[in-house]
Amino acid sequence: MAAASPLQPDWSLQPKRTRWPSEKAVIEAMSKFHHGELATARICEKLHDSLSSPAARRFLTTQIADERRHAEFYARYIGVRGGGAPDPDDLAPIYAAALDWEGPPEALILAVHVILEVQSLRLQQSLERWLPCPLFADLSRCIARDEARHLAFGRLYLREALPRLRLEEHRRIFLWLKGLWSRAVLRVATGLTPPGYFARYGGREAWLRKVWAERRGEIQALGLFSGEEQPRICSP
Helix, strand or coil, X not given: XXXXXXXXXXXXXXXXXXXXXXXXXXXXXXXXXXXXXXXXHHHHHHHHHHCCCXXXXXXXXXXXXXXXXXXXXXXXXXXXXXXXXXXXXXCHHHHHHHHCCCCCCXXXXXXXXXXXXXXXXXXXXXXXXXXXXXXXXXXXXXXXHHHHHHHHHHHHHHHHHXXXXXXXXXXXXXXXXXXXXXXXXXXXXXXHCCCCCHHXXXXXXXXXXXXXXHHHHHHHHCCCCCCCCHHHHHCC
């Protein structure tokens, strides 16, 4: 799967400031996205060394470069808005837990899809609705094209690789992903949601159940389990 020529945001566009989200919240969000891209690059480096397929390794080399370029975009956007260096990475322990995984590499591909890239894209799209900034919209467009290519690679790879794993390994991967996701999602989402957002869903816990059901559906669609296998895989 060949990479298209990298897109660059139109840095001549001026950032737009809003009452909500506040400038502090915007900078915090961009910092989280910045560190998330760097963490994804590190996970892809670990994947690169654990996969035997030359084609998959070549793709991951490209993805690593993409993720690092995206991190630079976010850092530059912070600077354009008048901010300094990205804030400290409060999600570092969660990324470290992903890097500590010692099972099948397919778990890391799923983690990138479900925990990092998909969740980050969802939050980025939400922030784009709440932050009508032409420069951020153009930055998001550039990143989204690359991420679509990354997700397509993951789907192709998992379709071939997951059926070779035992059912017990599928369950172990699922439970690990669920724990990783639950630790990450509230930390990321809480600062990026408008006042009263969780109340629309009946509270924070109800919102978490809804969003996890969506992520679980994505995990199933990626081939970790079938509808018939779901009770054995997903039960506590």
